[in-house]
Amino acid sequence: MTQIPRTSEARIDCHVHVFDPARFLYAADAWYTPAPAETGTPDQLGHVLDAHGVQHALLVGPNSGYGLDNRCLLDTIARQPTRYRGIAVVRNDASRDELQALQAQGVVGVAFNVALLGVDHYRDTGPLLERLRELDLWAQVQVEGDQLCELQGLLRDSGARLLFDHGGRPRPAEGTHQAGFAALLGFAATGRAAVKLSGWAKVSQQSFPHADVMPYARALLEAYTPQALVWASDWPFLRAPARVDYGPLLALLAQQVPDEAARRAILWDTPRRLFDFG
Template identity: 55%
Template structure:
């Protein structure tokens, strides 16, 4: 059995549909052309590759706190999709609970794109997420995570770390940000996404350049605290990226079928409540 026949859940992807859901006027980036990915297009991609479920992530680009497209997709998916939204830090517990009832499992923070200032004031939000059992999904780059550890330790919120922590491959495994990510495994409340390797390594050498990082994360967190994601529709990609080769890349990173089943099926089903 190959990875195309195995059950799979894609835990990092975005929807962009400016024709039906116009972008915010002040968005930091306006996805266009091949970057646009509608719900219908995404459904067809998952069907073609035998992917049963997906975790939709509200993008900073285009929509940020306008979650209408994501919520519409959740409402029509009959449980196929769960979501991660973007909200203001002063959102009420009741409003978060209402999101949760619609299939939302977490809130996204993106210092990698918006800078560390986007976390200012989050100390009021993280305990609310913890109370509801929602995830704080955080995307950092380089050594940003080091500067967020004090904030993270102020609550017992569950953490979901994007894209292997987006290390700088020129600085090796022992760069402070990546080592801080590995130490989060000891806290027992963090999950890491084996995703987005194409964001910090060239596609032509992505396996060779990122294997050591992926293996270190699998060793530290274990398959029961790792999930996989494609990052479809590959916003701001510097080189061509296709869904099928990314699945084969996951198979290379995880040649053991039992590990793949845990990371790509059992763990996300348990963490995010897919039926």
């Protein structure tokens, strides 16, 4: 296994969640309530990032626990506004004023969790995507399998900036030419799409280091280049199919992207530019 890069290397984690049920109660109708071991408070997040030399993080509003309630995420950003940016969860009819209010509090985009809520939930989001484009906010899209095929026209025509979660969540057994992953590779040519190298435990059919996803990481590296790829841990690893630890994930990135300059771009230069980390 390739060694983890030295902790003096600048790093940004582009997908973490925060949960603080003692201060922000979970929604009564939450799709999933995190177990105690899956809870990650702002203080705990800070300790993890510090331990691994991670200077900044992109907080993603989880459908689990909080649903449409962004208070915990916004509170965490307010604690350290130069360290964090956020991806909020909003209604499909969220107004321009609502989006601007979130933007003023450090939110840089909105989550489209197609993998959880289904394609039909997002078919009529053209007006929301238009507002995101006008405000220069990201549409963070999590799809799996071939779901992207049904939404690619809507997303492409929107003109919005697109941030794809977890490598597009392909099906490893179907190869890099499968329709959904091919569609994801096609978005690279738009010049307004980026992809997170993350969540491989959700995708792989093999134990760590997930050798079956290596072709997908390499295909993304070739199509998007390090200038449109970012790295993420997905901490605190909700509903993980097997044990996940932060350090091995950094080692996995070093294995997938052995070139030091390319890895630095993915870990620092690209996310710093895309998400306006000072």
